[in-house]
Amino acid sequence: MQSVRASLSSLSKYTEILVAFAVVGIIAIIILPMPAFLLDLLLTVNLTISIMILVLTLFTKTVLEFSIFPSMLLVMTMFRLGLNISSTRLILSEGKAGEVINAFATFVTGNNYVVGAVIFIIITIVQMVVVTNGAGRVSEVGARFTLDAMPGKQMAIDADLNSGLINEETAKKRRQDLQREADFYGSMDGASKFVKGDAIAGIIITIINLLGGIIIFSLQGGMTIMESIGHFGRLTIGDGLVSQIPSLLISVASGMIVTRSGNDKSFGSTFRDELFSGWKVMGIGAVVILAIGLVPAFPTMPFAGMAALLGVSAYLIYENDKDEAKRKVKMEEKKKASSFKETEESVTSYQVEPISLEIGYGLIPLVDEGSDTNLVEHITSIRKQCAREMGILISPIRIRDNLQLDPHEYVIKIKGNQIAKGEIYVNKYLVIDPGTQDFDLTGIETVEPAFGLAALWIDEKDKERADLSGYTIVEPATVLVTHLKELVRKHSYELLGRQETKLLVDEIREKYGVIVEELIPGILSLGEVQKVLQNLLRENVPIIDLVTILETLADHGVSIKDTEILTEHVRHALQRTIVKDHLDQEGELKVVTIDPQLEDLIGSNIHKSMNGSIPVLEPEMITRIFGSIRSTYDEAMMKGYQTVILASPKIRTALKNLIAMTFPDFTVLSLNEVPNDIPIEVVGMVEFR
Incomplete structure (x- = not known):
């Protein structure tokens, strides 16, 4: 067993080379004659891979988990056509096509090749008219909607990055996934044409096999017309089924993957959660099925059995929903009974905070430590992002509940004074019109608080429709955090006090002690340095390059004490930093x-x-x-x-x-x-x- 595993491990190193030889080998199948036993093996491989692809599409959660599918579709189509040509060569030259084709023909047609022909025609019609045509249309529409929705999704990623909800690495990955998804649907739009062409080619090859075999062997092989019709009718049907069944499997897999909705669940999990989640639906279904079974001339037992199964399932789901509702009520009571936990500072401190956030009781779930939208973590990310982008250290932001506010309202204060307020809905989503059309959704009209854009609060059930319509969709926590970050950026100069300035200078002192010792307090006081930094922040100039700022102040501070003039000298030293955002x-x-x-x-x-x-x-x-x-x-x-x-x-x-x-x-x-x-x-x- 160990030797087998070692052999497989060594082969995996050469996967790229083996795949390249396999794809080139498809051309060889088309050109070179193939013995019957090798054709049997390759037909089995074709059927096996087709089944694996179908099963894999049932277990994929997103299309990105099977992004090679469009290319795989092309390769499998060429593989099937190559096998079709090889089987045609055997049928027309030797009057046989191996055990696999013979087995399919015998099993399906039995002693009546007319029945087999009808079955083959039905399978072909189902594949072309229903599955392949539908999958192709879904691929076309999916590609168009995916490309139309890309700008909105890009803006949502940028909003999450700006608000601190995600870091740069996560944003980069999301952008790559978005591009891969668009590429996938675009490729599927073209690859679906291969499936349709494959089905048409299979029908033409089947007709050629039948007519060619009858003509050749009735004229040259010593068979009568009826004998050749019976013999080649059976072989042709077998050959057609061997090629059309894998083609049908691939077509179904194509339809499965392009109709996948973005819920990050496999088909089986979604089937279970959505179809069998409502006890009312199953209960009504049980009653209707039982009523049909009681109608005279209908078999009672099958309908009664199915009604009993649905009824029992509905009862079990109903009991489970009741238990879940009780658990939610207990959790809400426990949450209301417990005191609201204030963050990052002691509640006994009654000093005016540099910046604070007050929320209505309806927004308390946003501060739940177990929630994915925990505001405490997002606010911590904002502080880190401000330090990285603007160079300032923001004091801890306290969050309080305020019963005087409306349930969905929040207020942002700086040094105890209200500077902004807004309203968000925890269980809704904010959609922002990109400016191309009026809203065609139902919801609560509002204005996006950070940038003043027209927006709408919608329910979760309308989220997918809004996404397809090209709207930018923002989660409630992201709305609040983005608003908070913009206000921090706008009022950063007010938040930079002497204590924050000292912390910044002390950080520089560790590596550039000479600059700090020369400047403070010999040339300028800490307060004068603070005023220069505030002047820069007031005009949105980041103070990340604090070393250059302090060196410039040391150069000019000996002869100049006017902080306004000193600020202009510093701006000249930071010219590339200032200009780069305006290019x-x-x-x-x-x-x-x-x-x-x-x-x-x-x-x-x-x-x-x-x-x-x-x-x-x-x-x-x-x-x-x-x-x-x-x-x-x-x-x-x-x-x-x-x-x-x-x-x-x-x-x-x-x-x-x-x-x-x-x-x-x-x-x-x-x-x-x-x-x-x-x-x-x-x-x-x-x-x-």
């Missing part, structure tokens, strides 16, 4: 420039205030400037450009402070912040009209 796919920066006269006007009226530099202009002038900015930006957006405002270093800070309240998401860059090797394209100009 288009070709690596080009689309910009809106400022009219020179307007730059002179702003530059000559800059005044310092507690909130930094700001131009002091007449309200009417400011209104005209804002109108020009808005119209210029709208024109660029209509052309599909994601642009930034490019200003001179002298007025960049003042201009940003001027438009910050009205246009908080507009990015203002200076010429010093664009590397020389980055191409710039001017797509508009802000003028003083």
